[in-house]
Amino acid sequence: MRKGALKKKQKQLEELLLDRREALGELVLGMYVQNSWDDDLLARGSAEVAEVETELNELIAGNEPSGPSTTEKDFPVTGEHRLPSGPDAPETSEYTAEHSVPASGEYTAEHSLPESTEHDYPETGEYTAEHSLPESAEYTAEQPLPDAPIEQTKPSRAERKLEKKRRKEEERRQKEEAEAREAKQRAAEAEAARAAARKAAEEKAAETGDTENKPDPVPAEPNSSPVPAPAPPSATAPTPSATASVPSAVPRAEDDRPSTGITGDASGGDSPERGGKAIDVPPPPAPPKPEPTDPLDVLEKQLDESEARAKTAIEAAKASLKTDTQTELSAITREVETGRNDLDEALKKAAAAIASAEEKAAKAEAKLLRETAAGRESAAEWVRSQAAEIEADAALAAEMTRDGAPESEGPDPVTAARVASLEAELAAEKASKEEALTKAAARLQEIERNAKLAEARVEAAEHAAAEAKAKAEISARSSSTSAATDKASEAESREAAVNWLRGQITALRQEISKGDSTDPGGK
Amino acid sequence: MGLFGRGGQSGRERRAMRDHLDELDEMRRTRLAELGKTTGEMASVGKFDHARLSEQAAEVVKIDREADLIARGLEEGLTLQELEDLARAGEESGSRSR
Numbered sequence: 001m002r003k004g005a006l007k008k009k010q011k012q013l014e015e016l017l018l019d020r021r022e023a024l025g026e027l028v029l030g031m032y033v034q035n036s037w038d039d040d041l042l043a044r045g046s047a048e049v050a051e052v053e054t055e056l057n058e059l060i061a062g063n064e065p066s067g068p069s070t071t072e073k074d075f076p077v078t079g080e081h082r083l084p085s086g087p088d089a090p091e092t093s094e095y096t097a098e099h100s101v102p103a104s105g106e107y108t109a110e111h112s113l114p115e116s117t118e119h120d121y122p123e124t125g126e127y128t129a130e131h132s133l134p135e136s137a138e139y140t141a142e143q144p145l146p147d148a149p150i151e152q153t154k155p156s157r158a159e160r161k162l163e164k165k166r167r168k169e170e171e172r173r174q175k176e177e178a179e180a181r182e183a184k185q186r187a188a189e190a191e192a193a194r195a196a197a198r199k200a201a202e203e204k205a206a207e208t209g210d211t212e213n214k215p216d217p218v219p220a221e222p223n224s225s226p227v228p229a230p231a232p233p234s235a236t237a238p239t240p241s242a243t244a245s246v247p248s249a250v251p252r253a254e255d256d257r258p259s260t261g262i263t264g265d266a267s268g269g270d271s272p273e274r275g276g277k278a279i280d281v282p283p284p285p286a287p288p289k290p291e292p293t294d295p296l297d298v299l300e301k302q303l304d305e306s307e308a309r310a311k312t313a314i315e316a317a318k319a320s321l322k323t324d325t326q327t328e329l330s331a332i333t334r335e336v337e338t339g340r341n342d343l344d345e346a347l348k349k350a351a352a353a354i355a356s357a358e359e360k361a362a363k364a365e366a367k368l369l370r371e372t373a374a375g376r377e378s379a380a381e382w383v384r385s386q387a388a389e390i391e392a393d394a395a396l397a398a399e400m401t402r403d404g405a406p407e408s409e410g411p412d413p414v415t416a417a418r419v420a421s422l423e424a425e426l427a428a429e430k431a432s433k434e435e436a437l438t439k440a441a442a443r444l445q446e447i448e449r450n451a452k453l454a455e456a457r458v459e460a461a462e463h464a465a466a467e468a469k470a471k472a473e474i475s476a477r478s479s480s481t482s483a484a485t486d487k488a489s490e491a492e493s494r495e496a497a498v499n500w501l502r503g504q505i506t507a508l509r510q511e512i513s514k515g516d517s518t519d520p521g522g523k
Numbered sequence: 524m525g526l527f528g529r530g531g532q533s534g535r536e537r538r539a540m541r542d543h544l545d546e547l548d549e550m551r552r553t554r555l556a557e558l559g560k561t562t563g564e565m566a567s568v569g570k571f572d573h574a575r576l577s578e579q580a581a582e583v584v585k586i587d588r589e590a591d592l593i594a595r596g597l598e599e600g601l602t603l604q605e606l607e608d609l610a611r612a613g614e615e616s617g618s619r620s621r
Contacts, residue, residue: 021559025583028558032580039571046566049559160591167616 006059013056020049196316201308440512447508457497464493532600539603540593547590554583588613 024045031037558579565571592613596606 018556021556021563022552024559024562025555025557028562028576029555029580029583032577033584037571037573037576042562042571043566045559046563049563050567053563161595164613164616 010056010059013052013059017049017052017056020045020052024049197305197309197312200312201305203308443511444508447504447511450504451501451508462494531602531605532596533602536603537597540597540606544590544593544597547586547593551583551586551590554579554586558583 024042027041027045031042558576561579562571562576565576589610592606592610595601595609596603601609
């Protein structure tokens with residue numbers, strides 16, 4: 001296979017692997033949503049993934065796969081392929097890959113269903129392209145209905161929306177109910193408060209009527225008027241003591257007029273002619289209290305009412321304060337007790353901590369003492385060792401002093417003087433040598449000069465000798481006897497010059513040797 | 524608001540939502556592939572750890588939920604704030620139902 005083709009195939013396989021993995025993931029997701037795990041199905045899906053993976057690995061390794069490639073099989077990416085296959089027909093009939101189904105999907109009984117050895121298609125032939133089975137009841141007889149698709153179990157957005165709406169509605173209803181209950185309770189409380197106020201006002205009115213001896217035009221009316229029904233017991237109502245503290249007016253008035261009230265039960269017993277009838281016959285409804293028409297009366301009434309209200313409120317406040325104070329007192333007492341307990345516990349703990357600290361301190365002190373003693377001992381030992389060392393050093397020093405005191409004591413004056421004299425001698429010697437050398441040099445120069453002079457003289461003598469020779473030759477030619485005498489005189493002069501020179505050189509040598517002997521270290 | 528505006532949603536929000544939806548789709552595919560891979564590995568061992576598979580599947584479900592929410596936001600033209608409120612309400616109701 002060509003390289004390009006291999007690459008293409010590899011790419012295809014990679015894509016297929018990814019698709020199959022995704023499809024397998026979808027399958028797992030569906031199982032998770034339905035909460036029904038089918039390991040067999042998972043194993044099959046995994047096998048398909050593994051198949052592609054193996055082929056891809058082989059291709060990467062360079063082995064050309066033999067047989068039909070998995071890429072040639074047209075599997076959908078939905079993960080609905082390769083459901084239970086084989087002779088046992090699929091239950092869902094959601095197969096797509098294995099069959100080539102016309103795109104129209106209009107399969108009806110008229111069309112011949114695709115021939116397949118793998119599946120038994122139902123006789124109704126109502127398969128669509130998507131192979132979604134009809135939901136009608138026609139499907140029950142031939143084969144079991146397919147499982148509900150995953151999407152059905154998973155609520156759609158619309159369903160969720162509806163559900164949310166329903167939930168919200170329910171919440172709203174509950175809230176409304178709670179609010180209604182609360183309002184009812186509040187109304188009851190208000191009613192109780194109003195009743196209490198009214199009662200207080202009536203009492204006040206009765207009191208003022210007694211103290212001022214005002215002639216009451218209809219004295220029985222206020223008392224005979226139906227007493228407002230007691231407020232229903234409420235948790236939030238003012239304490240019962242508020243109304244209990246002023247119970248005097250109404251009962252007293254009733255005592256005065258026993259025939260008018262229901263409570264005249266005892267007084268009914270006192271009057272024999274009424275007997276038990278008073279109980280049986282309900283009292284006639286009291287005529288309504290005439291509304292005051294005079295503005296002053298109205299104002300007075302309002303003032304009374306407000307006063308009564310204020311009084312009630314004050315009493316209620318007092319009572320609540322009292323109860324609050326009691327509650328607070330008990331709470332404070334409890335708190336104090338708790339605090340005391342806590343304090344005791346804390347004190348106990350502190351005592352324990354102090355004891356442990358003391359114990360620790362004692363231990364630490366003992367340890368410190370021990371360490372101090374050990375330290376002292378070690379210090380004393382160290383001092384002793386140091387002293388021994390010092391003693392040894394001192395002994396060594398004494399010994400050394402005995403052995404070589406002069407060396408150790410610095411330069412000796414005698415030696416120094418000796419050294420100085422030696423140095424002076426040496427310097428003097430050097431100086432004399434230099435002087436001698438200078439002299440010798442001067443002498444040498446003189447000798448050289450003399451030698452040069454002697455040489456000059458020798459040359460002159462030679463010259464003269466040569467001249468004389470020439471003269472002699474000339475004279476020899478003239479006379480043979482005179483020649484001999486010339487030669488002898490020439491030899492004699494030569495001999496004298498050489499002797500002089502030899503004497504000069506000898507003297508010079510003697511001078512040099514003398515200079516050397518006088519300066520043995522000189523150069 | 525523009526003439527063709529969709530509720531209180533701005534164009535930027537809409538774009539952001541679309542982008543996020545794309546991201547979620549991509550994430551979903553990746554997670555599904557991972558789930559498939561894990562399943563394959565389990566199959567090779569010969570034992571399926573349902574708890575682990577459920578964990579991974581739950582993540583995909585979460586992504587699906589979020590995608591649904593974003594899609595709803597796009598459909599109904601909700602603002603990001605509204606979407607957030609919706610998500611919170613959903614969470615609260617979910618926790619309450621739990």
